[in-house]
Amino acid sequence: MISAVTCVEFLETGMVTFAAASIMGGLGLGAEAFAFAFTLYGVAAIFMLYKHQWMVERLGYRNFILGSLALFALGAVLCATADGLGQFATGRALQGAGGATFFTAGRMQMNRLPESARFGGLLVFVGTLLGAVALSPLAAAGLIHLAGWRALFWAVLPLCALVAFVAAPRLSRETTPAGARSEEHWGWLLGLAVALFALQYALQAAQFALFDAPGRVFAAGAASVAALTVFAVRQWKRERPLINYRGLFEPRYMAGLLFYFCGYFLMGLSGFLLPILFLHGLQLDMLHGAAILSASMACSLIGALSHAAMARQHSRPRVFMLTGLALVALSCLGFGRWAGAGDWHLLLAPSLLVGLSIPFFVGPVAMGTFVHIAPAVFSHAYQVKNIIRQLGLSLAVTAGTLLLQWRYARHLDPQHPGMDWAARLLHGQPGLPAHAEALALASGDVFNLCAAGVLILMGVVAVQRVFR
Template sequence: MSAVPAASSSPSPSLSDGRPTAATGVAGAPATAAPLRTRLLGIGALTGVELLGNGMVMFSAAQLMHALGLTAAQFGLAYTLYGVAAIVMLCKHRWMVERLGYRRFAAGSLLVHAAGSLVCACADGPALFMLGRLLQGLGGATFFTAGRLVVNTLPPANRLAGMKAFVTGMFTASALAPLLAALLLETVGWRGLFLAALPWAAVVTRLALRHLPTDITPPEARSQAHWGWLLWLAVGSFGLQYAIQAIGVAPAELPMLALVAGGSAVALLPFAWRQWHHERPLLDYRGLARQRYLVGLCLYFAGYALIGASGLMLPWLLHVAGGVGLGATALVCSASVVASLAMALFHLMYGLRWPRHRVWMLVGLVLVGAGNLAIARTGTEALPSMVCAGLLVGLALPLFMGPVALNTFIELPPEVLSHATQVKNVVRQLGLSSGIALATFSLHVFAGGEGARAGMGGWIADALRGLAAAGGEADGLVAARLVFALLAVGVLPLGVVVAGQRVIR
């Protein structure tokens, strides 16, 4: 890893107004220090670190569980530890940048993330795997946020290009994840999923770190540590994340898990109250109490829940339940994400020229519902039809998420933009977790797994066995198809909310 220059003591524009002068471009570096293209490559590479690694892990969940002897609950606990570490670091993001500067912070995060990947690669059971995922969460949480905030350090004329680089990095990493995971599983083995993070870290170091701001914030303007409250946040977040993921593997415990989730959410209120009243908080909510921002957060949560659920279920339906080969499954999943990239860039170009944001969102939701319904109705043997259905879902999601992204932050004062991005990415983590939990819970209930018959799913399981016998399909395959049907139905109330709201129009 290249040496990190000493940080200066001037305030960082990337954390304040986001409006660098033409002379500085990226904070702490002259505008002529590097070609714009290299900076844009750096933004894309930085943004993709977490998405590539997490995408490979989620795609390979069944193989990892088999190789390491993990139960579904243990794999879910590892995911919870990753999520809690990510949430804590997202809340600590600004605090770290104020003291280290973005370049040092990103370099340290890359080291921690690489160390976590190495621990996972060396794991021979649940304990080391969970430790590695915890370290990956601590190191990887910063990259998505950093990639977005560094766009604000570009000169105003170049920020659209910066956003294109951010979006391209995000979707390219997500599209590569299934293909790379399938290739590594079939050639190197599951350990290669984590060892691949090491050369990627070297690429990011080469492309991104030298263009990141080195500025630090003067001591009198820095947010304070709040270590006790941070521990409180970690405990509350763990309870909430654990309850969310456990719903999918232990539906019979739903009342107790709901109690744990509710209690954890209530326990987080003192942390939020303390931050609200503190002079120099970790997260400054006071400037975020804007109707447009709050509505945007709710829509972000819903969108990421859809992404989490469909992202988990598509490879499960094709490979685990349907018996489609790993390579073909990866191609279907990656094609869907490539379609998302194309539509996201299209919307970025034309969404502001035709700013009928509610229309874009409603069209996206209609297509999401149609795509999920098509997946539910298509047999896994009809792979071309399944590809078309996956492409439809991929095209649809940016039509919903794009207007949300364009509108959520526009009324916020520049000085709270980094806080707003941190909070939004916490919501992103919770939305993904909730979507995955919803999908696994529904799959468990529909398939009549342990506890489902004693709970709410016995009659559903019996009906599914009848359908499976009539159609010559396994119970699990029918259950997976019904999860997609549930996702298709689930967009209806969301569409009603989008059509009825008067904030993002």
């Protein structure tokens, strides 16, 4: 039941990400307009992660999760019936607000299980989530083939209804007494929403306007960081804050957040690059590309379950983390070596390896980050962790876009590496063989840069003394 609630958002997000080009074509949207919808999704998601505990205290988990499912379903209806950017972006914002807290809510419900059943419950929880992610490319390709892109959103409605029917009798109605609830003035919450929008806007605008209007991008980013810092300082001083930062200021937790960010960045970067490489660089058909991507993500499920089994016998997180990073670097070098060869068969092994390896890095982080967190602030700790997840994924797409544009332009015309026209070609359908070849080579270059970054991260993991 817990896993079913959480996998709804993971499945939908995976399908929308894979089918981005089909949705853009169906709605007649450019890449920048589509990215704006993703920006609103991110803003709504992070805002609701801030408000997660506030809502639970007043509504109880049963009403909160059922309301979130209804909001997510309403967003799906708006997206499915949209004929332009406005309605589609509104629908995605509602889905972000409704779906972002499923992960935290599901994880918090795990703590209600008996101690003896908790490890098995966590395995089912993780396995269901990763299974939904692995299924999403094939599900998206199949639905588009059968009924078009709108089916991606209609398909989640019966799933939401089924989950609500199963979960409702099993979720707690308990609320928090009024005197013990977290609190914040709505004016400050409005300021938080504006600051989050500015941050997500800066990350999105950097993909398209960093070299045209760098001042605007950096100003928005700096202003948002300053505003969020002020909000965090205010929360630090409050007796009943939305997020108790004082209780989270613990060395192991802080180190875990850093490694979580790196892990989600690697997931986001590979998830961004692989569809571009296979569908546009190598120009595979959608079903063929979806099969490869689903196989890669299925290896993540195998990796996560394998790590969980081995970690019970050999509790050496640093060894697992270094092993995972070494395999990530090896897979990235494989992409760098063969992405431009034009033969997708050569990229099967790196695709499977990158999926298999990342859980060996993230798994020990997940097991060790919350060890010293007090039960009273565990929900806050998980809220912050999921905010870090959202930021890591967003920054990965931004960094991947900028690096890909740079290398794409270099390969397409080394004498004139202009960013403007390269960006337009990148985000359209590269119809000429030269464009596809340049895109494949550029993808390989970005994977090589990723390998270099992973080697640096390995050095950090090797010398740190927290996760040993």
